[in-house]
Amino acid sequence: MAASRLRRALVLDLDGVLLDTRPVMRQAWREVRERHGIDVPFEAYEQHLGRPFDNIMEILGLTEADRLHETYAEASRRGCELARPFQGVEEVLHAFAAADWLLGVVTSKPLDRAAPLLARLGCPFAAVRTPAAPGGASRRRIP
Known part of the structure; x- marks a missing residue:
């Protein structure tokens, strides 16, 4: 039986962590x-x-x-x-992605406002957790 390969993930907040919004x-x-x-x-x-x-x-x-x-x-x-990545954020994210880490974001922004901000970072995000309808949350992959 082949051993499964474990992957590491880095999950971050959006506002005030990745981007100055x-x-x-x-x-x-x-x-x-x-x-x-x-x-x-x-x-x-x-x-x-x-x-x-x-x-x-x-x-x-x-x-x-x-x-x-x-x-x-x-x-x-x-x-x-008007949002700007904090200094060094893009380089760090790309380094984690190159090291085969999964990247994720949790934000209180709805997806239609979070996705354009994340796209500006130029990294694939395996998961983006945002609020959805009352009582739920949406999870999406942002290339």
Whole structure:
């Protein structure tokens, strides 16, 4: 019987680990403020990053979270080119991939916003775990 070969995996977070996405978030929040007449600075929003958007809106005392989230998501998709890989990230990812490690990402971003960001890194990701419909998560392979 042939011995199975074990593979190693490296699983990372997206925002603040692989990519500096703060400029994208800042621009998206600016659009939310302008379009909806909100007077909450980005710094107040930023304090709660990592929580679900609806939860942040509740903490900030903002209503109509669905409309605000729609604006934020659209602006984030348009502004993804503002994100930058942190220094050395691309080289490290490529080195792990060359050493036959599986690469994975876990993020709170939906796949339609995470995929273009990950594609900019130029590495194959064996798994990308993102939120999906309530109660679930999507898992995808990003070439």
